[in-house]
């Protein structure tokens with residue numbers, strides 16, 4: 398069994414769906430296909446959720462209609478006639494009922510997020526599965542909410558691989574198909590409450606499926622040639638990296654290289670499953686492979702920019718030593734508000750944290766104030782990571798006015814910088 402993962406960009410229109418049908422059709426062995434929501438549907442569903450959450454039902458329903466129209470246009474182009482697969486119709490209806498009738502309780506934002514935003518993947522996989530069948534690729538549509546048992550940390554859940562294996566393996570055996578189509582990004586708690594596993598998390602879904610099914614490989618199909626030493630959307634002069642070991646890959650992903658979701662590597666490394674990054678725009682290209690046994694990259698400089706960062710400074714009003722006396726309390730609070738910290742620096746009494754932007758920032762800092770801390774923050778920051786940095790790069794970052802914090806080891810340089818306009 399191989400696992401293929403197709404992201405939103407690969408299924409953003411009818412031509413994209415046809416293209417993935419051709420890639421899937423070219424593989425003759427057994428395939429578990431993970432698909433994300435089409436194009437920018439997850440963003441659109443987040444927008445819908447916000448209006449719904451603010452009680453603006455009419456506007457939420459209008460946004461839902463735009464999402465429905467977008468998918469219906471793709472279906473119409475694929476089939477060349479008006480057609481609505483039963484499952485897609487059911488998901489439209491469930492979404493409409495939820496949006497029209499429910500009244501969200503204030504503290505349950507993340508729970509509502511998971512009830513609503515995961516529909517992007519449910520709809521996209523239903524269309525893809527139906528289309529594959531229509532072009533002669535028989536397949537089984539899999540509801541990953543029934544297969545991936547996750548933690549109840551809504552909006553950022555983790556897949557329990559062992560519990561999920563108890564569900565996914567028998568399902569795959571019973572269906573006995575060559576091709577399976579399941580959703581990225583979603584799962585459910587033990588008692589069936591829908592969950593999502595973090596934005597851009599479908600790579601992780603593919604890795605989890607690969608682990609559970611003992612796949613010979615996992616391939617994530619992207620719009621780039623493979624892994625590059627920088628984001629081609631930001632830098633002109635990038636080079637292709639044909640292979641990488643798991644350790645370099647997990648550091649790259651964790652630092653914010655969008656091409657691989659950070660949670661993807663661990664399940665694959667644990668079972669020694671190679672991860673291929675290939676280009677859906679040109680399947681003939683070899684792409685990149687992440688696997689064991691590849692030499693550590695000590696030469697090629699890799700530049701990663703993680704946007705949407707907040708730099709938060711925390712100090713206890715009573716001048717307690719921050720690491721010795723306050724660290725655990727601060728981190729318990731950060732965890733409570735589901736904050737993702739990407740870099741830490743401390744002095745005697747100050748703790749500087751570079752973290753992902755969060756909608757709970759005001760609540761968090763208020764809580765910290767109540768607990769006796771002084772706080773200060775900047776919200777318009779980005780985190781730069783350079784692996785195998787040069788002395789020139791170090792000097793440039795250290796000397797730059799808009800750089801607020803620099804940290805380095807022998808191989809890795811990190812800097813928190815005010816975002817360039």
Ligand SMILES: Nc1ncnc2c1ncn2[C@@H]1O[C@H](COP(=O)(O)OP(=O)(O)O)[C@@H](O)[C@H]1O
Nearest residue numbers: 404405406619621624625627628630654655656
């Ligand atoms: N080091 C890198 N190598 C390749 N692509 C990168 C890198 N860093 C960032 N990217 C970006 O990642 C994008 C692909 O990831 P993403 O859009 O999340 O894929 P998908 O949503 O289809 O799974 C590329 O278009 C590229 O702009």
Ligand SMILES: N[C@@H](CC(=O)OP(=O)(O)O)C(=O)O
Nearest residue numbers: 404405433439596597598599
């Ligand atoms: N649809 C989700 C999950 C995902 O992984 O998408 P993509 O594969 O397009 O990054 C998101 O946009 O976050």
